[in-house]
Amino acid sequence: MLKYQNQTRLLVAVDCIIFGFDGNKLKILLIKRGLEPKKDHWSLMGGFVQPAESTDEAAKRVLKQLTGLDGVYLEQFYTFSAKDRDPIERTISVAYFALIDIHQYEKQISEEYHAEWFQLDQIPELIFDHSQMVAMAREKLRYKAALHPLLFELLPVKFTLPLLQSLFEDVYETNFDKGNFSRKIISTGLLIKQKDKDKTNSKKGAFYYKLDKKHYKKNFHAVLKFIPNLNNHLEVEK
Amino acid sequence: MLKYQNQTRLLVAVDCIIFGFDGNKLKILLIKRGLEPKKDHWSLMGGFVQPAESTDEAAKRVLKQLTGLDGVYLEQFYTFSAKDRDPIERTISVAYFALIDIHQYEKQISEEYHAEWFQLDQIPELIFDHSQMVAMAREKLRYKAALHPLLFELLPVKFTLPLLQSLFEDVYETNFDKGNFSRKIISTGLLIKQKDKDKTNSKKGAFYYKLDKKHYKKNFHAVLKFIPNLNNHLEVEK
DNA sequence: TCAAAAGTGTTAGTTCTACACCCATGT
DNA sequence: ACATGGGTGTAGAACTAACACTTTTGA
Incomplete structure (x- = not known):
C-alpha cells in the first residue's frame, strides 16, 4: 500500500470522563494509573487507539473495560494536542464524556482498576492535562444539557x-x-x-x-x- | 527518551472549514487538492500536524497559507477518525472552522492554490469525508452562534x-x-x-x-x- | 395530629411576535 | 412626490419567577 512520505506519525489516545449521579451529587469515575509514567496517580480512563478502530470504538472499548457497561451515552468533545502534554512521548488525546446510570455500574469489575467516584468539588490532582479535560467536559455537559434532554x-x-x-x-x-x-x-x-x-x-x-x-x-x-x-x-x- | 512500546502511531491532520460572508450569502472556501490521491478534486484546506506544533498551531498555519490572514477566529469542533477515511493510509483529522471577513481575504495569495468560494447549497463533491465535515461545521456554527456573538x-x-x-x-x-x-x-x-x-x-x-x-x-x-x-x-x- | 415533602394555583412582571406606522432621501 | 429601505411603536399573547397554598401519609 502506498503511504504518505516524510510525515511524522503520532500516538493517538482516547480519554473518558465518566459522569454518574448517585441521587445527590454528580460524580466522575477516576482510576489509579497502571503504567509508568505517573503510575498510581489519579487519572481518567484512557487508552491508545488501535489500528483497527476509530476513536469512538476505542472510547467504547475503554469504557467497557472500566465499567462493564455497553450502550452507554458517549460523546466526543475535544481533542487535546499540546506537544508536551505527555512527558514520555508526543500523544494527542481525543476526549469523550460518558453518562452512565451509576447503579448499573458493577463495582466489582472496576476494583481491579482501583476506580473510585469523586464529587466534582473533590477531584484530586490528575496526571497530564486531565484536570483541564474534566473542566471542559463539565462545561460541555452544561451546554449540551441546556439544549438537549441528556x-x-x-x-x-x-x-x-x-x-x-x-x-x-x-x-x-x-x-x-x-x-x-x-x-x-x-x-x-x-x-x-x-x-x-x-x-x-x-x-x-x-x-x-x-x-x-x-x-x-x-x-x-x-x-x-x-x-x-x-x-x-x-x-x-x- | 523513553517511548511507549508496541503502540501504533498514526498520521494526524487538520482540516479547516473557512466561512466567509459576501454581504448576501454565507460561503466556504475550497481548494483543488494538490497531491495524490484525488489530485485536482475539491477539498478542504488541510495538512499534516508537524512534530513541533499542536493541532491549533497546525490549523493556524494552514489558514495562513491559504488566506494570508492571521488572528482569525478559529475553533476546533470535531475529530474524524474512521479507519478508512483516507484510502492511502490511516489518518485521523482534527477539524476546525474559521470565520473570516471575506473582504480582507487576498484573492491573489490564494490563486496559487486554486481556491474558490462556494455557497453552501452549491458545494461540489469533496474528497474523503470532507462533505460530512462541512455539514457538521455548519451545524456547530449554528449552535455556537445561537449562544455567542460569533x-x-x-x-x-x-x-x-x-x-x-x-x-x-x-x-x-x-x-x-x-x-x-x-x-x-x-x-x-x-x-x-x-x-x-x-x-x-x-x-x-x-x-x-x-x-x-x-x-x-x-x-x-x-x-x-x-x-x-x-x-x-x-x-x-x- | 403534625411534620415534611410532593405537587398545584395564582399573579405580577417581563419578553416575544406580529404588524402597523413613521422617517429620510435620491431620483 | 413618491418609492424604497431604515427604523420605531404598540397591543396581545406567551412565558417567567416567585411564592402561597393544598395534598398525602408515616410516625
Whole structure:
C-alpha cells in the first residue's frame, strides 16, 4: 500500500470522563494509573487507539473495560494536542464524556482498576492535562444539557421529578423552583407518568416517570429554556 | 527518551472549514487538492500536524497559507477518525472552522492554490469525508452562534444592522422581523452606533455599528434567545 | 395530629411576535 | 412626490419567577 512520505506519525489516545449521579451529587469515575509514567496517580480512563478502530470504538472499548457497561451515552468533545502534554512521548488525546446510570455500574469489575467516584468539588490532582479535560467536559455537559434532554442518561429507567430536579441543580450549581421546574419538564411531553411512587424520601411519595422513547429523539431539543438564566451558568470558553 | 512500546502511531491532520460572508450569502472556501490521491478534486484546506506544533498551531498555519490572514477566529469542533477515511493510509483529522471577513481575504495569495468560494447549497463533491465535515461545521456554527456573538467575525469592522440581519438569516435559513431583530441586538449592549451611514442599499441609509470590544468578551453569552424558535433551526446531531 | 415533602394555583412582571406606522432621501 | 429601505411603536399573547397554598401519609 502506498503511504504518505516524510510525515511524522503520532500516538493517538482516547480519554473518558465518566459522569454518574448517585441521587445527590454528580460524580466522575477516576482510576489509579497502571503504567509508568505517573503510575498510581489519579487519572481518567484512557487508552491508545488501535489500528483497527476509530476513536469512538476505542472510547467504547475503554469504557467497557472500566465499567462493564455497553450502550452507554458517549460523546466526543475535544481533542487535546499540546506537544508536551505527555512527558514520555508526543500523544494527542481525543476526549469523550460518558453518562452512565451509576447503579448499573458493577463495582466489582472496576476494583481491579482501583476506580473510585469523586464529587466534582473533590477531584484530586490528575496526571497530564486531565484536570483541564474534566473542566471542559463539565462545561460541555452544561451546554449540551441546556439544549438537549441528556441528563436522563444519568438516571435509572424510572425516576421521580424531585430526583431529576436535584440532578439539574447539581449540574448547574443553582436551585430551581420546584413548581416551575416540574411544569417545564412536563410540558416537553418527554415524560410518561407511572402509577407507582417512590416513598424513600417522603411519606407522600413522588410519582415515578419514564422517558417517552418515541418522543425522545424527536424532541431532542425540547429542553431549551430549561435553565433559568442560562447565561449565568455557562462559562466563557476561551 | 523513553517511548511507549508496541503502540501504533498514526498520521494526524487538520482540516479547516473557512466561512466567509459576501454581504448576501454565507460561503466556504475550497481548494483543488494538490497531491495524490484525488489530485485536482475539491477539498478542504488541510495538512499534516508537524512534530513541533499542536493541532491549533497546525490549523493556524494552514489558514495562513491559504488566506494570508492571521488572528482569525478559529475553533476546533470535531475529530474524524474512521479507519478508512483516507484510502492511502490511516489518518485521523482534527477539524476546525474559521470565520473570516471575506473582504480582507487576498484573492491573489490564494490563486496559487486554486481556491474558490462556494455557497453552501452549491458545494461540489469533496474528497474523503470532507462533505460530512462541512455539514457538521455548519451545524456547530449554528449552535455556537445561537449562544455567542460569533457572527460578527464574518463582518467588516463597521457594519449595518440590515447586513447583520441578512447574515443571521442566511446562517439560520429563515427570516427575522427587522424590528424585533434590531431591538434584541441593540439590547445586548454589544454594539456602538456610529455617526455615519451606509447608503449603498437605500436612500435613507443605514447607520453603521461597531462591536464594543470591551463588552464583547464580557457579554459573550448575550445572544441566547436571539433566534426565534431556535429549536426549529438546530438539527439533531446524532 | 403534625411534620415534611410532593405537587398545584395564582399573579405580577417581563419578553416575544406580529404588524402597523413613521422617517429620510435620491431620483 | 413618491418609492424604497431604515427604523420605531404598540397591543396581545406567551412565558417567567416567585411564592402561597393544598395534598398525602408515616410516625
